[in-house]
Amino acid sequence: MEFEVQTAIKIAAYTGAGIAMGFGAIGAAIGEGYTAARANLAISRNPGISGDIFKNMLVGQAIAESSSIFALVIAILLLFMNVSNPTHLKAAAFLGAALSMGFGAIGSGIGSGYPAGEACFGIAQQPKFSSQLTTNMLIGSAVCQTPAIFSMVVALMLVFIDFANAPLTPTWAAFVGCGLSMGLAAIGSGYGGGLAAGASCEGIARTPQSVGSVTTVMLVGQAVAQTPSIFGLLVSFILMFKSFPESTQLATPMALLSAGLCMGFGGIGPGIGNGMAAEGAVRWVARNAEQSSALMRIMLVGQAVSQSTAIYALVVSLVLIFVV
């Protein structure tokens, strides 16, 4: 089927808006539901401070919501954007942007729910330390949003940068692959970061004195859990900015598409696994603060091992881009 340029762009924009908002709505809703469930439990434990818990729940849910608001922004942009220099390539870029943002919002949305829920529960246990808990929740869930922010950046670049000079045939696959790589890789990292942040809120509620070392280990753990999404960002930048020579073969675009798929799916597991390692470390730092440096070192070594699968995915997708 051959489409006229305007028709192709319209089709891509409408499909893309649906993908971006549809997938983007999944994560945040689950995260917010978890927060509300924990808040209910917290209020039933300690009904005297239900007002504080309710406030904290709303703030936490607002942060968890932000990833799906990013998706909404991209969807609205796709629906109402006037393309100044329409080409068939722009249609592929729109589709890539939608895939990146839609998938990218899932993990961060679910993840941000954990610190919010645990902070609500922690306030019920330790009403005196509610300000520390809220601060830690804000830091933790803001860092959780980083994969979603990366996805949004890739989506915005695909939507706004003018790629009109690139040859159509391999580049369309590069753009779709770019979106898939960033979007899918962000799922695991967002979720994993949330696990670490949730454990830190729970830990602070247990031993409020250890707040400094718990927050430090949480930040380091979350940062390492984000590594797969950083690899996804790297692959999608390479796919976006490398100029590919024009080719009529079907094999070249497929290689680029599967480079994106490889890095994207390869990033999901390591992100969640690293998050679990960080969760364990943070939880036990809260119980045994003197050993925090040893725990952090073990966490990093363990994360490096579970990261290796993301590195294999990165190596394969770089081979697919540069060699094949």
Added chain:
Amino acid sequence: MEELGKIHQLIIPVFGYNITINLEVVVMTWIVFVLLITLGIFASYKKQILPRPIQAVGELFISVLYGLTEDALGKQLAKTYSPLVCALFMFLLLSNWLGIIPHLEEPTKDLNTTLGLGLMGFFIAHYAGIKSKGFRAYIKEYFQPIFFMMPLNVIGELAKIVSISFRLFGNIMGGSIIILVVSYLTYNLVLPPLLNAFFGIFVGTIQAFVFTMLTIVYISVQVK
């Protein structure tokens, strides 16, 4: 919207090769240097037992970062590495905050800056490892658990540089792109200052801290 993804470059042709200099980044890095040195001179000028406010701020910075290094590396090594850690953190913090001033750009928005700092941390960590364990034990680490895991261990070490430098670069550059696009869409009304506060001050501080902590922890993993 034309600025998106564009870099101002000075290209000098020398004997058929092109030397490319990212002018903006060089100028901004020098601004950060000057600010840091001025701050240092003011903080240590006429030291008193009863510190003046700026001296107190300087001492607070140094003591907190010294404590963090000591927690991770122990007393002996902290003496060697804490000046590096303090300098790294302050440089990153000022660099990340520079973008909130109009017409100035963060030097960390450019991959060259963050990659350079990541490489520096990598080499220092491995130097520290060789120095404390000896060369044989250091090489032996790469052949764990079995000898043919060597290439993967080396790739894993190199991936650390990629992840640490792309984390900072992605966050700061992502923030500036989002600010640029939102300013364009909202005609610079209401939202951009809030976004500047979030990405510049909040995310900038967290990422500077994370980069510094990871550098310390990479040293401590190599040493122990």
